[in-house]
Amino acid sequence: MWISHPEFLSVVQESWSTKIDGDPAFTFMKKLKDLKRILNDWNWRVFGNVQAKLKEAEVKVMEAMQVSDNDPFNSDALENLIKAQNDHANRKVQLNTLMRRKVRVKWVKEGGSNTSFFHTNLKIRSSSNLISELEDSEGNVILDQTKIAEALVSHFQKKFEEQPVNIKEELLDVVPQLINDKDQQCLDAIPSAEEIKKTVFNMDPESSPGPDGFYGIFYRTCWDIIQHDLMAAIKFCWRRKFIPKDDVFIFCNGAKRSLKNLLKLLDEYQSRPGQIINKSKSKCFVDGATTARKQQISEVVNMELSQFPDKYLGVIIAPGRVTSAMVWPMVEKMQSKLVAWKGKLLSFQDRVILVKSVLSSIPIYTMEVYKWPSSVIKICEKIIINFHWSGDSDKRKYKVISWQRVCTPYQKGGLGIKRLEVINKVLLMKMMWKGLKWAWDYLKEYIRWSIGDGTKLSVWFDTWFGESPLVDQIGFSEVVQNNIGMKVANLLNGNSWCIPTELQSIITSACLPDINGGEDKMIWTGHKSGKFVTSAAVERVREKEPKLAWPNYIWKPFLHPPSIASNIWKLQQGVYMDDEEMRKIGYETVSRCCICQEAEDNMNHTLWQCKFSLEIWSWLNSIFGFKNPNSFEDICAAAKSAAAKYKSLIIKEIWMTTASDFTLFCCAGISIGEPGNAGIGVIARGCNSQVIGTLTGGIGVALSSIACEYSVLCALE
Numbered sequence: 001m002w003i004s005h006p007e008f009l010s011v012v013q014e015s016w017s018t019k020i021d022g023d024p025a026f027t028f029m030k031k032l033k034d035l036k037r038i039l040n041d042w043n044w045r046v047f048g049n050v051q052a053k054l055k056e057a058e059v060k061v062m063e064a065m066q067v068s069d070n071d072p073f074n075s076d077a078l079e080n081l082i083k084a085q086n087d088h089a090n091r092k093v094q095l096n097t098l099m100r101r102k103v104r105v106k107w108v109k110e111g112g113s114n115t116s117f118f119h120t121n122l123k124i125r126s127s128s129n130l131i132s133e134l135e136d137s138e139g140n141v142i143l144d145q146t147k148i149a150e151a152l153v154s155h156f157q158k159k160f161e162e163q164p165v166n167i168k169e170e171l172l173d174v175v176p177q178l179i180n181d182k183d184q185q186c187l188d189a190i191p192s193a194e195e196i197k198k199t200v201f202n203m204d205p206e207s208s209p210g211p212d213g214f215y216g217i218f219y220r221t222c223w224d225i226i227q228h229d230l231m232a233a234i235k236f237c238w239r240r241k242f243i244p245k246d247d248v249f250i251f252c253n254g255a256k257r258s259l260k261n262l263l264k265l266l267d268e269y270q271s272r273p274g275q276i277i278n279k280s281k282s283k284c285f286v287d288g289a290t291t292a293r294k295q296q297i298s299e300v301v302n303m304e305l306s307q308f309p310d311k312y313l314g315v316i317i318a319p320g321r322v323t324s325a326m327v328w329p330m331v332e333k334m335q336s337k338l339v340a341w342k343g344k345l346l347s348f349q350d351r352v353i354l355v356k357s358v359l360s361s362i363p364i365y366t367m368e369v370y371k372w373p374s375s376v377i378k379i380c381e382k383i384i385i386n387f388h389w390s391g392d393s394d395k396r397k398y399k400v401i402s403w404q405r406v407c408t409p410y411q412k413g414g415l416g417i418k419r420l421e422v423i424n425k426v427l428l429m430k431m432m433w434k435g436l437k438w439a440w441d442y443l444k445e446y447i448r449w450s451i452g453d454g455t456k457l458s459v460w461f462d463t464w465f466g467e468s469p470l471v472d473q474i475g476f477s478e479v480v481q482n483n484i485g486m487k488v489a490n491l492l493n494g495n496s497w498c499i500p501t502e503l504q505s506i507i508t509s510a511c512l513p514d515i516n517g518g519e520d521k522m523i524w525t526g527h528k529s530g531k532f533v534t535s536a537a538v539e540r541v542r543e544k545e546p547k548l549a550w551p552n553y554i555w556k557p558f559l560h561p562p563s564i565a566s567n568i569w570k571l572q573q574g575v576y577m578d579d580e581e582m583r584k585i586g587y588e589t590v591s592r593c594c595i596c597q598e599a600e601d602n603m604n605h606t607l608w609q610c611k612f613s614l615e616i617w618s619w620l621n622s623i624f625g626f627k628n629p630n631s632f633e634d635i636c637a638a639a640k641s642a643a644a645k646y647k648s649l650i651i652k653e654i655w656m657t658t659a660s661d662f663t664l665f666c667c668a669g670i671s672i673g674e675p676g677n678a679g680i681g682v683i684a685r686g687c688n689s690q691v692i693g694t695l696t697g698g699i700g701v702a703l704s705s706i707a708c709e710y711s712v713l714c715a716l717e
Contacts, residue, residue, distance in 0.1 A: 003221045011042050012222050024232035032212050050095045057088040072690040190238050196231050254289055259300050279303050315369055322370045330363045334383055338393040349566040351388055356417055359384050367424045377420050401573050404543050410555050412545040426537040450521040451513055454488030457520050464488055474506055550636050578602045665715040669707025678702040680711035
């Protein structure tokens with residue numbers, strides 16, 4: 001909201017130019033703190049209470065519209081109306097931006113930002129962020145908000161206060177040296193200006209703000225102003241060689257002497273660098289001992305005694321095969337995301353986006369590690385399917401289509417959702433590419449080898465000659481059995497092939513691949529780069545459906561809002577309930593079209609045969625010159641022929657005649673960039689050139705030609 005205002009950068013520049021004494025890190029943080037205070041004052045002065053301002057803008061639009069309607073020939077009244085409408089549109093954008101920042105629901109697209117879902121989420125987030133009471137270290141419960149703030153500040157000041165540090169060199173002797181001096185110099189090298197800028201601009205501009213209170217978009221927008229101070233602060237901190245703490249696994253036997261030596265080492269470590277081990281967050285795993293001995297070890301090390309399965313870095317670790325219990329927390333997490341109130345407040349299109357952006361992503365982290373049990377995948381997909389259709393993960397809808405069809409790409413009639421089974425296979429294939437053997441059955445079909453020295457390649461079991469391993473071509477014959485361990489290197493003489501006589505009937509010299517020298521390289525044929533690419537693997541693994549023509553006409557956000565496109569998709573897929581469908585599932589009902597009252601109520605009649613529908617189609621036909629359609633296929637065919645006919649034609653004016661006068665619609669559309677942010681405008685004038693109506697609005701990112709055509713459509717509507 002701030003960055004779109006023309007005064008924003010000048011306010012930042014004026015505040016940032018203030019001279020601050022201190023080291024670069026202090027200077028940068030002090031300038032940020034001062035800027036935050038100045039921007040808060042400026043925000044209240046310029047934007048004020050956005051909701052109240054929006055209501056005031058609505059009142060001004062109504063008043064200006066009343067004045068213009070009473071005197072349609074008054075150009076000043078029309079100009080005031082346009083200004084009032086523009087101010088109202090700006091206030092709506094400001095409120096929308098403010099709510100998005102507060103709610104922090106990034107998956108919701110345009111069209112779902114000013115819904116009850118947003119407002120409900122905002123209330124829940126506000127209540128969850130409130131600390132109503134706090135228990136201090138002495139067990140006292142604090143209710144006063146001022147005292148709660150003081151207790152928190154005191155706690156963290158004490159936690160992070162400076163402590164004397166004495167480095168004991170003997171501790172470093174037990175740390176193995178895993179990198180050489182050259183690698184260490186690269187790690188210690190101060191980052192360049194280009195590296196810092198690249199890192200800053202790679203931040204998500206819409207992610208939650210850091211401790212400084214500023215979003216990533218602030219650093220991008222104000223880069224030219226703040227870059228020198230930011231770089232100086234980063235380089236200053238880098239020179240101080242601040243090293244973050246890491247999680248550590250320590251293995252030792254459970255002998256009393258070993259435990260004492262370990263505790264002595266940990267005590268010395270804590271006393272030297274000042275890093276304190278939090279034993280309440282540490283765990284002790286003991287195996288191969290009695291229950292009494294395990295408890296004794298836990299008391300000696302003063303750590304909680306734990307056992308497998310247990311969670312580490314978000315993944316359940318346990319010996320043996322993967323069980324349903326190990327991945328069940330992901331099911332519970334998915335259910336918590338799909339509480340019933342959320343589904344009821346979302347449109348069908350918003351639920352599609354939630355499924356694609358959030359639900360299908362929840363299990364990815366563990367799916368990279370485990371092959372999920374098929375039973376758990378079915379349960380998760382059942383939850384997703386029910387929520388997708390009904391908005392309630394526990395409620396099944398009667399009229400749906402197969403989930404396999406839903407999960408095909410848009411071009412093939414689906415919604416582009418990825419099935420969990422496919423995601424699991426692909427991620428394991430990626431792991432297999434890095435050395436894991438779980439997903440070999442899915443991966444080996446696309447594996448080929450580039451021959452270097454041939455030492456890694458089996459003559460019989462690797463795909464280096466032809467499109468499959470030789471053993472698949474000739475079977476497990478006597479030749480294979482007698483030479484089971486033969487490598488491709490045995491067939492090479494330097495950079496030349498030397499095929500033994502007994503194998504020349506199997507391996508023909510005319511089809512032998514090139515010898516590249518060096519190491520043998522694995523090639524994945526699923527992508528032109530030869531490397532494993534997850535998106536390309538999804539296309540290989542998922543169920544295949546034929547490509548359709550009609551999806552190209554409906555999934556165009558610059559022409560059809562996503563909610564309308566979703567409804568057209570459901571009609572095309574037969575996901576609707578009318579009287580005819582109700583009778584198919586056993587309901588007895590009397591059917592009559594509620595519009596024309598002349599035929600049974602069914603979707604085919606409503607769209608193509610009802611009197612009202614025929615009048616609409618006839619009106620459109622008189623404008624665009626095509627016959628009345630009887631199906632979506634007819635519409636697609638008409639659109640295709642009309643596109644070729646009117647490809648270079650852009651309509652600037654439309655005259656519509658009535659019995660006694662004329663109406664002129666002046667239509668305009670433009671975009672900033674090709675494509676870019678686009679908008680449209682329409683002015684309607686009567687036969688005496690008086691203004692009788694206006695329309696303005698933004699249509700998102702589009703070409704200027706599309707914006708012009710869209711303005712004509714708006715005029716027709």
